[in-house]
Amino acid sequence: MQGQAQELRRGTVVLACLVLLEEPQYGYALLETLEAAGVAVEGNTLYPLLRRLEKQGLLTSEWNTDESRPRKFYSVSTEGAVVRAELVDEWRGLVTSISALTKEDS
């Protein structure tokens, strides 16, 4: 059951990142924000994921060296914003379909 739930959550992390990274954020801060928002994700999943999204052109990044340690800030690119809009639509559609299905069930 835990494996299935994890499988279900996997795609939502990408969507949550695309939504949250409207404001530039660095890895650990994003992890905390996600956690506070109730999206459970491990660091060893999130950090490589951010790089993959960047490689796919959905995120851009910039090093900030003003603070005590250099941090890589990620934010959504124009292409990322387009994908995000599509994913949000997809998500709403899924919620509608699944709630309709589960209503019939009970």
Added chain:
Amino acid sequence: MSTSTLTDRYVHDVVRRLPADQRQDVATELRGTIADTIEARRPEDAEQAEHAVLTEMGDPIHLAAQYADRPNVLIGPTLYSTYIRLLVILLCTVLPLVTVALVIIDVLDGVGAEGILGTVAWAVFGVGAQIIAWTTVVFALLERAQRRRHTRAAGNWSPKDLTQITPRDRAGGSAWASAVFSAAALGLIVWQQVAQPFRTDAGEQIAILDPALWNGWIWPLLIGLGAAVVAQLLRIISGGWTRKLVLAYLVIEVLQVVPMVWILYQQELFNPAFLAEVNQDWTTPDEVYTGAAVIVVILAVGGVVGRFRQIATKAS
């Protein structure tokens, strides 16, 4: 600092598995992230917190695989069943054949029961391990080549790329047989040179094929046999002969046949010492070698023509 910290060692262990141009960037980010995580816990014991955070990040090998975005497998699901099938076939055919051949040689040499048991044990474990190791190496390389091709061709797939279903897969069976035959021939040639299995009346261990071949003609032959195994495996995986594969097969055949014919023509196949022992006073007539050379050529031409016909009928 005389010793590196746990974090330094962890980061190093992750990035050394990544492409060189990403290492610096990932290392700086990862180090910062780990430091951020430790700091956020406001630890009383910094070292203990570092230990805990690194434990949560998990095995550097897994993390590196995630960063590099490549699966952590040697042989993936598309090749796995073929790999297992070939291993079983090789272990059920080549291994017993080699073992029986070795035992027969031992018996002819008059080796005692203890010696024969030793030979059997060596054959089963030694030759078995070789078969498993080399098959695995070939498939791991195929897997890598396939993955590279897939990432390049991703998105360009169309139903046209589907391979034809050959009516009755008798061709598949013969491809298996050819692959096993080439692998066995390759193994036997190397083995008879390494193990020097024949014992002369004088009690000397010698090779059956002419050792002088190892200074020249045997190499294209061995490379040809190895390439033939790979070509047959590719043929099995792709489910039929393609134009490219048949052309590769043609080159491979030439690579094998030319040295083979030359060796036979020059009568340099067998070790002279071995021939002297086996034939005693009798000399092999030239016709035997010429005949063998002709048969080799006929078989090769037949094989190539047959394969060209297969792709021709498929295309029509």
